[in-house]
Amino acid sequence: xxxxxxxxxxxxxxxxxxxxxxxxxxxxxxxxxxxxxxxxxxxxxxxxxxxxxxxxxxxxxxxxxxxxxxxxxxxxxxxxxxxxxxxxxxxxxxxxxxxxxxxxxxxxxxxxxxxxxxxxxxxxxxxxxxxxxxxxxxxxxxxxxxxxxxxxxxxxxxxxxxxxxxxxxxxxxxxxxxxxxxxxxxxxxxxxxxxxxxxxxxxxxxxxxxxxxxxxxxxxxxxxxxxxxxxxxxxxxxxxxxxxxxxxxxxxxxxxxxxxxxxxxxxxxxxxxxxxxxxxxxxxxxxxxxxxxxxxxxxxxxxxxxxxxxxxxxxxxxxxxxxxxxxxxxxxxxxxx
Amino acid sequence: xxxxxxxxxxxxxxxxxxxxxxxxxxxxxxxxxxxxxxxxxxxxxxxxxxxxxxxxxxxxxxxxxxxxxxxxxxxxxxxxxxxxxxxxxxxxxxxxxxxxxxxxxxxxxxxxxxxxxxxxxxxxxxxxxxxxxxxxxxxxxxxxxxxxxxxxxxxxxxxxxxxxxxxxxxxxxxxxxxxxxxxxxxxxxxxxxxxxxxxxxxxxxxxxxxxxxxxxxxxx
Numbered sequence: 001x002x003x004x005x006x007x008x009x010x011x012x013x014x015x016x017x018x019x020x021x022x023x024x025x026x027x028x029x030x031x032x033x034x035x036x037x038x039x040x041x042x043x044x045x046x047x048x049x050x051x052x053x054x055x056x057x058x059x060x061x062x063x064x065x066x067x068x069x070x071x072x073x074x075x076x077x078x079x080x081x082x083x084x085x086x087x088x089x090x091x092x093x094x095x096x097x098x099x100x101x102x103x104x105x106x107x108x109x110x111x112x113x114x115x116x117x118x119x120x121x122x123x124x125x126x127x128x129x130x131x132x133x134x135x136x137x138x139x140x141x142x143x144x145x146x147x148x149x150x151x152x153x154x155x156x157x158x159x160x161x162x163x164x165x166x167x168x169x170x171x172x173x174x175x176x177x178x179x180x181x182x183x184x185x186x187x188x189x190x191x192x193x194x195x196x197x198x199x200x201x202x203x204x205x206x207x208x209x210x211x212x213x214x215x216x217x218x219x220x221x222x223x224x225x226x227x228x229x230x231x232x233x234x235x236x237x238x239x240x241x242x243x244x245x246x247x248x249x250x251x252x253x254x255x256x257x258x259x260x261x262x263x264x265x266x267x268x269x270x271x272x273x274x275x276x277x278x279x280x281x282x283x284x285x286x287x288x289x290x291x292x293x294x295x296x297x298x299x300x301x302x303x304x305x306x307x308x309x310x311x312x313x314x315x316x317x318x319x320x321x322x323x324x325x326x327x328x329x330x331x332x333x334x335x336x337x
Numbered sequence: 338x339x340x341x342x343x344x345x346x347x348x349x350x351x352x353x354x355x356x357x358x359x360x361x362x363x364x365x366x367x368x369x370x371x372x373x374x375x376x377x378x379x380x381x382x383x384x385x386x387x388x389x390x391x392x393x394x395x396x397x398x399x400x401x402x403x404x405x406x407x408x409x410x411x412x413x414x415x416x417x418x419x420x421x422x423x424x425x426x427x428x429x430x431x432x433x434x435x436x437x438x439x440x441x442x443x444x445x446x447x448x449x450x451x452x453x454x455x456x457x458x459x460x461x462x463x464x465x466x467x468x469x470x471x472x473x474x475x476x477x478x479x480x481x482x483x484x485x486x487x488x489x490x491x492x493x494x495x496x497x498x499x500x501x502x503x504x505x506x507x508x509x510x511x512x513x514x515x516x517x518x519x520x521x522x523x524x525x526x527x528x529x530x531x532x533x534x535x536x537x538x539x540x541x542x543x544x545x546x547x548x549x550x551x552x553x554x555x556x557x
Contacts, residue, residue, distance in 0.1 A: 129391075129417040133347050136417075136439040140353030143442050144360065151509060161439060181421045192519055196441050199516040203509070209521035223421070 001061045010053065017049055078106050124171040128164055135161060155204035158197065162234050169227060169299055176224075176306050185222040187250050187259055188214045193222075194229040198237070205237055205244060212249035218257050218327040224303050225325070229261065231296035232323055236263035238292070239285055239321070255329050258312070262322035268315040276313060277301040339453050340364040342383035344400065345415070346371065346392050354387070361446055371395065375403050383410060385453055388432070390416040390423070398430050405431035411452040415440060443517035466499040467557055469543060483541040490520050491534045494527075498547065498557045507554035531555065 007014070025038050070083050081103045087096055138157060142150035172179065191214055195202070202209065218225075236246050240263065247262045268276060272283045279298040286292030304310055308328065315321040341363045345351040348369065355365045366381045368374060371394050378386065378400075386404075390397035401412050412434075414427040419437035427435045434448050463472045470479045476492055478485050487495070497514045498506055506514075508527065515522060522530065531547065538546045548556050 132417040132438045133350065137347070137349040137353060139439050139442065140350060140357055144353055144356045146510065146513075148509065151513070179421045181425070193441065193444065195519075195521055196443055196516070199513070202521075203512050203516060203523075206523050208523040208526060211521070221421070223419070 001057075001064050003057060006057050006060065007053075014049075014053075017045075021045060078103060078110070121171045121174075124167060128168040128171075131164055135164070151200055151204060154200035158201040159234075161197070162230065165227060165230070166293075166295055166299060169303070170295065173299070173302055176303065180221045180224070180307070182219055182221055184217050185220055185225065186215075186217045187257075190222055190226050190229060191248055194226050194233060197226075197230060198233050201237055202233070202246075205240060207237060207240070207244045207246055210245060210247045210249075212247070214248065214250050216250050216252065216257055218259075218329075220307055220309065220327060224307060225259075225309075228300045228303060228325060229259075231300050232261040235296060236261065236265060236321070238289065239263075239265040239267075241265055241318075252329070257327045257329060258324045259327070260322055260324040262320055264320055267317040267319055267321050268313075269317055270315075273313055273315055277311065338362065338364045339384040340366060340382070341449065342366045342368065342378060342381050342386045344368045344374065344378070344386060344392070344397070345389045347389075357442065357446075358449075361449075363449075374400055378404060379407075385411045385413065385449060387413050387415050387449075390414060390418060390427070398426060401427070401430050401432055411455070413445075413448060413452065415445075464496060464499045466502040467546070469499070469538075469546060471495050471499055478537070478541065480538075480541045480543050485537045485541050487534065487537055488530075490515070490522065490530050491537070493518050493520050494530060494534060498555060502557055505550050505554050505556045511555065 021042055025042060028038050028041070029035065067080070067084055071077060071080055074080060074083065081096070081099050087093055135157060139154065142154050142157070169176075191211060195209060233246065236244070243264075245264050248260070249262075250257060250259050252258075266285060269284060272281075275281045276283065277297045277300065278294070280294040281298075282292040282294045286294065301311065304325070310326050312324040312326060313322070314324075341358050343351050343354050343358075343365060345354065345367070346369070351367050351369065355367060358365045366383060368377050368381075370377070371392050374392075374395070388397045388401060392400070397414060397416070401414070404410065404412065412432045414432045414435045415438065416423065416427075416435075417438040424435045433452055436445055436448060462474050463470060465471075468480055471477075471492065472479070473492060473496065476487055476489065478487055478495070493515055494511065497511055508524065512522065512524070512527060515527075535547055538544070546557055550556060
């Protein structure tokens, strides 16, 4: 709080004091009072006024600092009125009351919106769980009645499953931290599961898989990494060329473990490479092929942020796309052991 | 033959699971009336239980908890819920494994096999058909005292063919089997592997062991 601003607020009352001082001294001098007496009266008046104003200023300033400190400490800033002391002045109390009302309606609106969002998320989660039952049934029926047709169906089923999983994870994005179990996870296992999930999609498209050096383990949540890997596989199949090959390998360097998925597909133009992890970004390839939502890699980025891992992407048009997931190695933990 | 009990309220799924497990060589039993589930389980005396979590009336967690008071039968939770909390809960209540729907069927079968092995059921390591013996753990084939080492991929191919001698296995079937067993090869690589395998069989005196049925597949 600046003193200039404070005085500006009290300009009228200060001017009034000045005017009264002038009038009184003129009156007293005219009526023959000694000028020494007049100046004593004026000095006492001025000193009193200054002290009163200063006291008021410091009180107001402290109050305001207190409020600022409360605001600083609040996570939900709109709850300030709930936490601040009620003012003593009549006008202050009136204004305070109004703000309290405003705040109350704000809290209601926020909690309404939160409840709605929670309901919607729960509905989506339930829907996903329900849709998984018939998907499982179709999967089992196909397994029990193997034929060329059933393999084609299962390849499409893998695509459906991919969409369903993305929906589920998008709905959960706000509270994924609650769903982590970080433990030592073998990369071989993760890759095995992801490949197994997409085996019909991959074999139907005659994809060759090369794995290399995967006998490493990282500290992470296997389920989420598996999901991210599935997005990469699904992209590699979608943007493939003739005789597709997907190369999956791991390497350790500079204190991190890197899991790389490299395909020999149509690649990504250099100008678009920076944006592939953006929400809803489909790029020229996505537009040309259709059926691209721009969600897969966006979810990957969000999940990676929560898991404290990061992505590296490299591509050359019509040659390859290589996307790597980098896990920082927990050095301190290794040392403790 | 191990007996597997399926506790699942979706009939479409339990019916198909029965066929799947019977094809894989297990005996099955199904519970579809969830009133006295525990007593029904005890009466069935299974070697392993596939337990759904979302059952009418009571949930699978509770059944597992009750079951654990009296028995140590392996339990695999199968469910469409897949949060870490569900998994933790299932495992801490005495479940041995947790698989979420839609199940990855090879993984489901592998887990069943692993659990049964842990609880004393054994599986075959060597296979003999038409005069050839395949030892999976050693990666070795033997005929008339002649031995040859074979690679993992080749062993898997041979195992798939030797399981059903005389039956034609189509190339897509063979590729599917291999993918289910973590051998990720495409059509061309399969041809290369089979050629190499034939060479090795030839060396130990079985020149025409794997027969090609043009347009249909392979058989032994």
